[in-house]
Amino acid sequence: MNTRINFAGIKMKNPVTVASGTFGYGREFHNFFDLSKLGGIITKGTSLKPRSGNKPPRICETASGILNSIGLQNPGIEYFAQNDLPFLKKFDTAIIVNACGSTVDEYVELCKILNKLDIDGVELNLSCPNVKAGCMAFGNTYDGVKEITSKVRKVLDKPLIVKLTPNVTDIASIAKGAEDAGADGVSLINTLLGMKIDIHTRKPILANNTGGLSGPAVKPVAIRMVYQVSQAVNIPILGMGGIINGEDAIEFMLAGATAISIGAGNFIDPYTSINTISEIKNYMIKNNIENINDIIGKVQIN
């Protein structure tokens, strides 16, 4: 049985990765299982300088999902390179750094530094809905994505993946912007912008009023978008949005994802990612699939 995949030039032992912002830099999970079992780890969104994040409350539960407005709290790239990367390098898994910034220059400077680090790839975060400047502001037009991706491409030799926001009318055209600018892959979806109101106080629960929705609630939207993007571009897709088991993962791969990420699923059970790997293998055995690559994009449209 072959579960190995090659996503955007990054070789992975299986298609299961953990999504940015749901796994920290790996430390909190390595007591539960050997991180080397994962196809890859996408780090917490990391910026050029440390960011303190948004005011609390930052998180609340909704039907089969979570709304969050963390605001990209992170210790900055320097701290990551000195403290977290050496820890992550102890494991035999692909390390992809999620890179975020407020200006084009910040993204470029950050990627210059990332280019020198011993990492497997960069996930360019053009899709965080919870910060005032940058991120989603760049990610919601073809031109915005193309411009920033082109500039980063010039300074980054490593595999470049652009993470897309679902908060747009036509995600396929946005993905095209990434492809046209030379990205090696796209990842989708980031969270869907949402809101929850306390009917007794008449105030939104989140201090930031709105937040990003993730969890099983968003999965059908994510599947649809992965399918649409797969029809529009020739670069591979890292699919995510509400995956909590092997069946979900297979669904994303059939829709067109080469690899997948477990996000909020890591919160309900620290073992969700490695259980997903076993469940994918079980599906392969049951369905006589010798090579996992054979199911990518194999949805049979009506």
Add this chain to the structure above:
Amino acid sequence: MVVKVQAKLLDKIKLKENIYHFKVEAPEIVKTAKPGNFIEIRVSNNTDPFIRRPISIHNIDKNKGILEFIFQIKGEGTKNLSKKNIGEEIDIIGPLGNGTFKYNEYQNIAVIGGGIGVFPLYELCKEAKEDNKHVSTYLGFRSKDFVLLEKEFKKVSDNLIITTDDGSYANTGFAINYLEEDINQGKVSSIYACGPLPMLKAIRKLSIEKNIPCQISLEERMGCGLGVCLGCAVKTAESSKENPQYWHVCKGGPVFNAKLVEI
């Protein structure tokens, strides 16, 4: 070490309408649990409610490997949990939190709690008393009907003061007023608190005014409980409004040095 276990429900006591006391078999968790730690409990078999429920540890029996927690039904999740039957297994992660109650360097410790915030204080009182500390406990409740665990706290306190806001039982007024009297008489070397936010704010203020070390157990909406989602932020006292810095209740807490957090 933090572990995920399937803990068998050994006993279930309904303390009040909507308040349940669970005793579960969880030797791997109690082995390293400290006063102030909490656990995260899976409250559904499907995706709704989606995330785990953080609940404080009430009592640990290291010899028998038994963990006890008490919770109030607040919504769907805790309602589901309350329906568990004796003998059933509960999916628990713990012990969680790096900030726990510390009392070693103090002799006369004052433990103050309000309402359902009294539960995590029991293990602290118990361990401190076993370590020959002088434990004064002040528990405040709204009225007679809300008084909880008086007998239990009596056993683990050298001095127990129960108060009710309306005077319908025991002492009238707020627990903090009785604590303040004892501070003024020089009877208190450190303070430990858990309860509603207004109470914690008042205790924090008092402890700073009187210059008495104070540890408070905080709550904030929590996503993972593991320190990765960074949801349960609490502002550090030394950071400015313009450039706020945050710790996280699940990782730095839930127990913090009162001086160092802004609540």
